[in-house]
Amino acid sequence: MAFFFQNVVNALQWGSFYALIALGYSMVYGVLMLFNFAHGDIFMTGAYIGFFVATLFVGLSASGILVLPNWLILILTILLSMFLTSFVGMAVERIAYRPLRNAPRASAAITGLMVGIILETGNLALLGARRQKFPELIVSQTYDIGGVSVTNTKIMIVLVSIGLMVALHQFVRRTKWGMAMRAMAYDFVVVPLMGVSINLIAALTFGLGSALASAAGILFGIAYPVLDPYMGILFGWKAFVAAILGGRGSILGAALAGFLLGFIEIFVATIFPSTLRDLIAYSIILVILTFRPHGFFGEPYSAQLRL
Amino acid sequence: MTVVSETIEKRRSFWSIVRDWWLQYFSEVPLLAWLVGALVAAILEMLVGNPFARLIGMPRGPVLFGFLIVLKTPVLIPPAILYNIVIYALPVLLVARLIGGLSNKLAAWLFQRSVMLSTIAHLTLMYVALHVWAGFNDYRVLVVKLILLAIMVTLSLNVVNGYMGEFSCSHPGFMALGAYTASILSILFFVDDSTFGPALLPPAIGQFAFPIILIISGAVSSIGALLVAVPSFRTRGDYLAIISLAFTFIVKSLIENMEIVGGPRGLRGQPDWATLPVVFVWTMICVWVINNYVRSTFGKTMNAVRDGEMAANAMTINTRRTKMVTFLFAAFWAGVAGGLLAHVLRYVNPGSFGIQKLAEVLAMVYFGGLNSVVGSIVGAVGFNLLSEALRPLELYKWIIIPIMIILIMIYRPTGLIAFTEFDVKKLIQPRNKKDREA
Numbered sequence: 001m002a003f004f005f006q007n008v009v010n011a012l013q014w015g016s017f018y019a020l021i022a023l024g025y026s027m028v029y030g031v032l033m034l035f036n037f038a039h040g041d042i043f044m045t046g047a048y049i050g051f052f053v054a055t056l057f058v059g060l061s062a063s064g065i066l067v068l069p070n071w072l073i074l075i076l077t078i079l080l081s082m083f084l085t086s087f088v089g090m091a092v093e094r095i096a097y098r099p100l101r102n103a104p105r106a107s108a109a110i111t112g113l114m115v116g117i118i119l120e121t122g123n124l125a126l127l128g129a130r131r132q133k134f135p136e137l138i139v140s141q142t143y144d145i146g147g148v149s150v151t152n153t154k155i156m157i158v159l160v161s162i163g164l165m166v167a168l169h170q171f172v173r174r175t176k177w178g179m180a181m182r183a184m185a186y187d188f189v190v191v192p193l194m195g196v197s198i199n200l201i202a203a204l205t206f207g208l209g210s211a212l213a214s215a216a217g218i219l220f221g222i223a224y225p226v227l228d229p230y231m232g233i234l235f236g237w238k239a240f241v242a243a244i245l246g247g248r249g250s251i252l253g254a255a256l257a258g259f260l261l262g263f264i265e266i267f268v269a270t271i272f273p274s275t276l277r278d279l280i281a282y283s284i285i286l287v288i289l290t291f292r293p294h295g296f297f298g299e300p301y302s303a304q305l306r307l
Numbered sequence: 308m309t310v311v312s313e314t315i316e317k318r319r320s321f322w323s324i325v326r327d328w329w330l331q332y333f334s335e336v337p338l339l340a341w342l343v344g345a346l347v348a349a350i351l352e353m354l355v356g357n358p359f360a361r362l363i364g365m366p367r368g369p370v371l372f373g374f375l376i377v378l379k380t381p382v383l384i385p386p387a388i389l390y391n392i393v394i395y396a397l398p399v400l401l402v403a404r405l406i407g408g409l410s411n412k413l414a415a416w417l418f419q420r421s422v423m424l425s426t427i428a429h430l431t432l433m434y435v436a437l438h439v440w441a442g443f444n445d446y447r448v449l450v451v452k453l454i455l456l457a458i459m460v461t462l463s464l465n466v467v468n469g470y471m472g473e474f475s476c477s478h479p480g481f482m483a484l485g486a487y488t489a490s491i492l493s494i495l496f497f498v499d500d501s502t503f504g505p506a507l508l509p510p511a512i513g514q515f516a517f518p519i520i521l522i523i524s525g526a527v528s529s530i531g532a533l534l535v536a537v538p539s540f541r542t543r544g545d546y547l548a549i550i551s552l553a554f555t556f557i558v559k560s561l562i563e564n565m566e567i568v569g570g571p572r573g574l575r576g577q578p579d580w581a582t583l584p585v586v587f588v589w590t591m592i593c594v595w596v597i598n599n600y601v602r603s604t605f606g607k608t609m610n611a612v613r614d615g616e617m618a619a620n621a622m623t624i625n626t627r628r629t630k631m632v633t634f635l636f637a638a639f640w641a642g643v644a645g646g647l648l649a650h651v652l653r654y655v656n657p658g659s660f661g662i663q664k665l666a667e668v669l670a671m672v673y674f675g676g677l678n679s680v681v682g683s684i685v686g687a688v689g690f691n692l693l694s695e696a697l698r699p700l701e702l703y704k705w706i707i708i709p710i711m712i713i714l715i716m717i718y719r720p721t722g723l724i725a726f727t728e729f730d731v732k733k734l735i736q737p738r739n740k741k742d743r744e745a
Contacts, residue, residue: 035545096713103720106474110673111716113666114709121705233662237552244549279560282553289553290538293546 002147007270013154013223015262016161020216021239022246022254023168024209030185030249031205034105037112038092039213040236041119044229046085046214047221048123051134053077058135074137078218082211089210090203098199123229131228134221157219164215165255172251181205185249241285247298257296336403337738340410342432344402349439352394356443363389370444374696411739418736425735434587441583448583450695452651455590456644457687461671462597462680463640469677470601471633472613474544477535477551478641478668480558481528483660485642486649487568488524490577498578502567517580521646528642529635531558536634540627555665562657573656581650589647593640598680598729600636609633670712676722680729686722
């Protein structure tokens with residue numbers, strides 16, 4: 001039983017990365033009806049920005065210019081890199097998506113893919129192929145609860161990601177900006193006529209999604225402190241799968257599907273040889289989508305999709 | 308025409324002068340004469356390419372029109388341009404102009420005999436020119452083979468993504484299935500291998516069994532395509548994208564877990580059967596079949612499914628059958644291309660059929676143009692030449708190429724040459740007005 005709960009804890013941590021990234025895909029889809037294929041690489045960029053911010057604060061502390069406790073550095077790092085990465089997301093929207101808003105959606109997907117490649121290669125060209133090590137901000141402590149070993153980083157990661165998801169949900173439900181986003185998702189032909197700027201809302205959506213991806217990147221860096229330029233590819237595509245599985249445009253669905261994907265992967269890896277992880281995870285997803293093509297919370301397929 | 312334009316506008320731009328000059332001297336040159344010109348240029352290069360290159364200060368004849376050498380040592384730009392003009396441009400233009408009238412008569416004669424005969428004559432000439440040109444250097448042979456295979460893959464993906472309007476990401480998976488099936492069959496039957504045991508059949512007949520092996524590998528990848536085609540009945544767009552993506556991941560992961568075919572290390576030792584003529588013939592068959600497929604009534608039903616599935620259904624089009632047949636058809640050609648690729652490189656590994664391959668194939672399709680056979684050919688050739696030419700830039704290549712594709716997408720969202728029909732008759736007919744009427 002302890003073995004089972006141990007894996008539940010691991011899966012919660014692993015799934016929270018997927019869920020945070022999948023939220024970005026899902027929000028952009030909800031508002032603009034297209035997928036941001038550069039999102040995985042925005043996650044990578046966010047992790048690197050987090051790395052630089054954290055290294056900066058740690059360096060300032062060490063040199064005695066600005067001495068801050070580690071927990072404050074962590075909070076500052078997350079907030080500052082979320083803020084900075086949101087600009088990366090807005091820039092991607094401005095360069096790759098806004099000129100193509102009336103083009104076939106597949107063309108926008110191609111530009112997204114290409115922006116992703118530029119981000120990866122640009123990173124590689126700027127920083128070189130050496131992997132970066134994320135600074136250790138929290139001293140890892142292991143608690144033993146009934147045979148289940150839980151580290152404080154795991155608890156922190158799960159709590160922070162759930163907190164961010166709740167905050168996002170409140171933002172979308174309670175604020176005027178969130179209302180504008182929901183309205184745009186409902187009908188993006190008429191709503192702009194009511195004086196809501198589609199460009200502003202699109203930029204906001206990309207910014208929010210990228211900020212969440214950046215948070216995911218920093219949390220990932222804390223859990224697995226090695227960053228490389230291609231880390232976004234696999235995570236990005238898997239989170240994309242999770243976003244689809246949750247139902248397009250559904251925030252709750254994306255979060256739940258992200259956790260579900262984490263659970264599937266962790267449990268497959270513990271029961272079977274870990275090389276079979278992708279095989280079984282994707283087979284399960286293929287079966288789910290064959291019987292429920294619109295995902296968990298999405299609306300059923302209609303023939304009037306804009307393509 | 309020149310007289311009129313001269314009287315109307317006194318000051319003509321450089322490009323209009325070039326255009327008028329071109330129209331005056333070359334508008335009546337048929338494709339046949341161009342191919343002969345290309346052949347002459349290739350022979351010229353084979354004979355005097357290296358000495359001439361040394362004469363003008365280059366170490367040896369440039370491999371790919373001098374792009375590679377120029378990017379490494381920019382000092383060589385003038386000799387490279389001179390080489391291209393003297394060895395390629397001048398002979399082609401001269402020969403084309405000189406034999407223009409004669410070849411018009413020949414083209415007209417061939418055209419009247421039968422279109423098929425004429426096409427085969429053109430293709431033979433094209434192949435000979437290509438063979439001589441590629442024979443200059445081993446690297447060129449490999450590049451030409453890879454470009455021909457890229458044409459096959461791009462065309463077959465265009466059938467699904469362009470003509471039928473689905474966003475399918477499953478092509479790397481289809482290619483992997485084809486590549487591994489072909490490799491296993493040829494190694495099992497015709498090669499003495501440590502894993503698969505001694506050859507079951509005499510290796511001498513292997514070359515003749517190769518087409519059968521390729522057809523079987525295409526068929527296997529068609530069977531794999533059922534996994535994508537059946538869900539596509541109920542869904543399209545993004546969900547299909549995911550299903551096909553999952554298919555690619557599943558195939559890749561499956562191969563990685565099969566120790567008998569080498570797992571993630573890959574499989575090597577394929578016999579050297581995919582020579583340039585073999586690849587060329589398969590590519591031409593592929594272009595011919597796909598071009599006929601998309602221009603047939605059945606091909607038009609794909610367009611109907613793309614433009615409005617409900618309306619197509621109401622017009623008595625069996626949309627399920629259309630989707631099923633199209634997926635299997637496209638997967639067949641992807642499988643054949645994969646099988647050929649395995650024998651060109653003589654090595655396959657599952658890692659090469661992942662996301663990277665997908666991005667590359669998608670980029671070629673959308674770069675060239677949707678719903679267009681010419682577009683796919685242009686896309687595959689252009690993308691591969693560009694990617695070979697920019698190779699000396701190493702890392703920065705993958706910044707420049709994406710930027711170019713983004714610009715193309717912004718200014719021509721459906722690709723360079725989209726929504727056009729590929730009319731072979733128009734291409735091979737004589738250009739001379741008199742011969743055309745005759």
